[in-house]
Amino acid sequence: MAKKKTERKAKTFSEAIGFNNILNDKTGFILGLILFLVAIFLLIAFISYFSTGQADQSLVTELRPGEVENTAHEFHNYCGSVGAILSYFLIAKCFGIPAFLIPLFIIVCGLKMMRAYEKVDLWKWFFGTALTMIWSSIMFAKFLAPFMGDKVFNPGGGHGAFCVQYMENIVGEPGLVALLVITMLAFLTYATSETITFIRKLLNPVDYLKSKVKFTVSEQGDPTAQSTNIPEQQEVEFIADNIPEPARKKESATKNKHEDEISMSVDIAKAAEQADSKTVASENIPSTPINPREPFTMWKFPTLNLLKEYDSDSQINYVDKEELEANKNRIIKVLNDFGVQIKSIRATVGPTITLYEITPAQGVRISKIKNLEDDIALSLAAIGIRIIAPMPGKGTIGIEVPNAKPSIVSMFSILNSRKFQESTMELPIALGKTITNDVFMVDLAKIPHLLVAGATGQGKSVGLNAIITSLLYKKHPNEMKIVLVDPKKVEFSIYAPIAKPFMAAVDENVDEPIITDVQKVVKTLKGLCVLMDERYDMLKTAGARNLKEYNQKYLSHQLNPEEGHEYMPYLVVIIDEFGDLILTAGKEIEMPITRIAQLARAVGIHMIIATQRPTTTIITGNIKANFPGRIAFRVGAMMDSRIILDRPGAQQLVGRGDMLYLNGGEPTRVQCAFVDTPEVENISDFIAAQPGPVTPLEIPEPLSEDNGIGGGGGLDNQTIDPLFDEAARAIVQSQQGSTSMIQRRFSIGYNRAGRLMDQLEKAGVVGSAQGSKPREVLIIDENSLDSLIERLKSKG
Numbered sequence: 001m002a003k004k005k006t007e008r009k010a011k012t013f014s015e016a017i018g019f020n021n022i023l024n025d026k027t028g029f030i031l032g033l034i035l036f037l038v039a040i041f042l043l044i045a046f047i048s049y050f051s052t053g054q055a056d057q058s059l060v061t062e063l064r065p066g067e068v069e070n071t072a073h074e075f076h077n078y079c080g081s082v083g084a085i086l087s088y089f090l091i092a093k094c095f096g097i098p099a100f101l102i103p104l105f106i107i108v109c110g111l112k113m114m115r116a117y118e119k120v121d122l123w124k125w126f127f128g129t130a131l132t133m134i135w136s137s138i139m140f141a142k143f144l145a146p147f148m149g150d151k152v153f154n155p156g157g158g159h160g161a162f163c164v165q166y167m168e169n170i171v172g173e174p175g176l177v178a179l180l181v182i183t184m185l186a187f188l189t190y191a192t193s194e195t196i197t198f199i200r201k202l203l204n205p206v207d208y209l210k211s212k213v214k215f216t217v218s219e220q221g222d223p224t225a226q227s228t229n230i231p232e233q234q235e236v237e238f239i240a241d242n243i244p245e246p247a248r249k250k251e252s253a254t255k256n257k258h259e260d261e262i263s264m265s266v267d268i269a270k271a272a273e274q275a276d277s278k279t280v281a282s283e284n285i286p287s288t289p290i291n292p293r294e295p296f297t298m299w300k301f302p303t304l305n306l307l308k309e310y311d312s313d314s315q316i317n318y319v320d321k322e323e324l325e326a327n328k329n330r331i332i333k334v335l336n337d338f339g340v341q342i343k344s345i346r347a348t349v350g351p352t353i354t355l356y357e358i359t360p361a362q363g364v365r366i367s368k369i370k371n372l373e374d375d376i377a378l379s380l381a382a383i384g385i386r387i388i389a390p391m392p393g394k395g396t397i398g399i400e401v402p403n404a405k406p407s408i409v410s411m412f413s414i415l416n417s418r419k420f421q422e423s424t425m426e427l428p429i430a431l432g433k434t435i436t437n438d439v440f441m442v443d444l445a446k447i448p449h450l451l452v453a454g455a456t457g458q459g460k461s462v463g464l465n466a467i468i469t470s471l472l473y474k475k476h477p478n479e480m481k482i483v484l485v486d487p488k489k490v491e492f493s494i495y496a497p498i499a500k501p502f503m504a505a506v507d508e509n510v511d512e513p514i515i516t517d518v519q520k521v522v523k524t525l526k527g528l529c530v531l532m533d534e535r536y537d538m539l540k541t542a543g544a545r546n547l548k549e550y551n552q553k554y555l556s557h558q559l560n561p562e563e564g565h566e567y568m569p570y571l572v573v574i575i576d577e578f579g580d581l582i583l584t585a586g587k588e589i590e591m592p593i594t595r596i597a598q599l600a601r602a603v604g605i606h607m608i609i610a611t612q613r614p615t616t617t618i619i620t621g622n623i624k625a626n627f628p629g630r631i632a633f634r635v636g637a638m639m640d641s642r643i644i645l646d647r648p649g650a651q652q653l654v655g656r657g658d659m660l661y662l663n664g665g666e667p668t669r670v671q672c673a674f675v676d677t678p679e680v681e682n683i684s685d686f687i688a689a690q691p692g693p694v695t696p697l698e699i700p701e702p703l704s705e706d707n708g709i710g711g712g713g714g715l716d717n718q719t720i721d722p723l724f725d726e727a728a729r730a731i732v733q734s735q736q737g738s739t740s741m742i743q744r745r746f747s748i749g750y751n752r753a754g755r756l757m758d759q760l761e762k763a764g765v766v767g768s769a770q771g772s773k774p775r776e777v778l779i780i781d782e783n784s785l786d787s788l789i790e791r792l793k794s795k796g
């Protein structure tokens with residue numbers, strides 16, 4: 001790819017003619033200035049040629065040695081003998097009047113070299129001026145010459161006159177005229193697609209005029225309404241960007257012509273600002289007294305060449321103007337059919353979808369358009385249409401329509417962006433690109449836990465890989481550890497090489513830290529709960545409120561390592577196919593996950609759980625309450641979307657990494673970055689090849705099999721409330737975990753009922769408090785309760 005880029009670069013005009021080798025800023029400027037002056041000289045000589053050419057003719061055609069010096073002022077041209085000779089050669093001998101395009105092109109070259117107009121594409125100018133000059137020289141020779149009388153030169157020059165003669169001999173006068181018209185049309189069509197529309201209108205003027213008469217846009221009869229939102233130059237920009245013009249599809253005969261009348265402004269998302277370094281993380285040593293990266297201060301972060309570059313990386317989104325126009329017309333038609341008039345329409349082209357933003361005409365209620373959702377979707381006949389009515393914060397309606405040719409958002413383009421490279425987030429996760437082509441990043445440390453769900457094959461695994469990859473590009477092994485749970489056994493095996501530097505595991509798993517066995521998962525999660533408690537104790541003794549504060553204190557020598565203080569890495573726990581685990585191990589899994597999710601944020605433990613089964617048995621109320629960050633890939637049904645995001649929308653995604661990200665507020669549609677298995681393998685091998693930690697970070701063992709969560713861990717039999725059994729039974733029978741119910745039922749005070757609830761939580765009868773809502777009851781029937789109470793008693 002890099003090679004491709006270089007090849008492409010070498011084709012720029014300046015390089016092709018060797019400008020770049022001689023150009024530094026000053027020489028470029030001086031050369032540009034010289035070119036500029038040469039062009040002005042030529043222009044004066046050319047203009048002067050019109051009046052002096054006849055007088056100089058004989059001198060130039062029969063030039064004798066020494067005459068060039070013009071000592072006796074024989075030449076009349078303002079620019080002397082050189083001006084007379086050049087004008088004669090370029091105008092009379094070559095191109096006639098169109099030779100004026102030569103100094104024009106030289107001026108453009110000069111301005112470019114002076115860096116006054118850096119964005120000028122000299123190749124385009126070269127071909128544009130050369131072709132125009134050749135064509136118009138023939139044209140002038142054919143049509144202008146007869147009117148020029150006895151001028152010394154042919155207006156098309158020697159070249160024009162010769163070509164006219166030559167072609168007329170072969171194809172006659174009509175053939176020559178036809179050739180001139182065809183070449184002109186071809187050139188104009190290439191230069192701007194408006195030519196096609198113009199010719200169409202020209203070919204069918206009656207229909208066009210009829211449509212003009214029929215058309216009314218504004219309900220209120222406001223004649224200016226239709227033109228208010230037609231940013232003309234946007235259209236021009238759009239055309240000038242050289243958008244590929246695929247063959248126009250046959251339009252339906254019944255097409256409503258007035259659709260053409262509402263112009264659409266098109267925003268083509270700009271490419272995200274790219275950085276130019278090879279690595280994305282700063283390798284600078286922090287300026288704290290203790291270096292947290294010791295002893296691996298020479299750690300090299302993965303380089304960008306480990307990732308694959310795609311063609312789409314070097315260009316902005318592919319834009320098919322025909323497609324935009326067709327969609328626009330269909331949207332306007334369907335709305336019109338239902339009596340909804342609109343004022344303006346605006347399209348924003350993203351990597352995989354285009355957002356059409358509609359401003360309804362005055363007096364049209366948004367609810368009316370909202371009711372037409374299905375009709376619009378039906379008329380556009382494409383999957384993945386999402387209607388946002390109204391667009392939050394705007395008075396418009398958004399219709400997201402998938403692009404016929406989506407572009408891949410490569411991990412390379414995301415990690416190479418300035419936004420990612422300059423990010424100071426604690427745990428930066430680069431997810432992909434939004435519709436406006438902005439790199440979409442979130443800080444896992446702030447989310448603080450993420451739920452990822454979507455039907456199978458819609459991009460979940462790629463999404464998890466993108467998350468892990470972005471963390472590996474930014475974090476040092478001392479700063480972050482990962483716990484990977486992979487019941488499918490194959491998804492995360494590519495990360496095996498980074499186990500030692502980057503993973504954490506309980507003692508028995510250190511050799512194979514990627515956990516695939518359910519019992520090991522339970523043990524690891526319980527171990528994480530113990531680690532969490534230990535970290536809390538350390539934070540308490542250090543007087544720190546969270547891991548960041550604690551680490552800062554440690555690094556600035558405010559904590560004594562001999563008292564057990566050490567630098568604490570973030571822990572990211574990633575559980576794939578979380579649904580499978582819940583189905584096999586149930587509450588045993590859910591409870592430690594809930595506990596970690598509730599409490600672990602402050603101590604730097606963050607969780608990402610993924611499932612392809614978005615059902616209420618798997619994504620329970622408890623899970624939802626504790627996983628504020630949600631990512632939904634495409635799902636099969638609206639119900640699934642409601643379970644993941646608390647709203648519909650995910651069923652309308654297009655798949656292949658199209659996702660909705662939600663963390664409070666409104667969901668954002670993001671095209672997930674694509675990272676392929678070979679790329680992840682490259683990164684893993686790169687990391688594994690360097691010196692780093694030799695064993696995974698050890699997670700403490702849970703105290704005993706039953707200890708910890710759900711086994712009555714932390715429940716002190718001495719202080720257990722005498723009403724414990726009865727209260728537990730009342731809760732299980734009513735399946736209602738409410739403190740006020742206990743208060744009422746046993747006529748006890750609020751404090752005692754609260755303590756009882758805490759004990760019931762520790763015993764695993766009810767879940768944790770959820771604000772004012774009743775707690776979730778974790779024991780389904782009395783039999784299970786009896787066995788739990790028996791276990792608690794036997795522990796004594």
Ligand SMILES: Nc1ncnc2c1ncn2[C@@H]1O[C@H](COP(=O)(O)OP(=O)(O)OP(=O)(O)O)[C@@H](O)[C@H]1O
Binds near residue numbers: 456612673
């Ligand atoms: N961001 C993306 N960009 C482009 N294509 C993608 C993207 N994400 C996924 N795909 C395509 O979709 C295919 C399936 O993706 P992936 O394996 O991530 O799905 P999944 O949801 O994890 O499936 P499963 O649940 O069966 O593991 C990929 O092989 C790839 O071709």
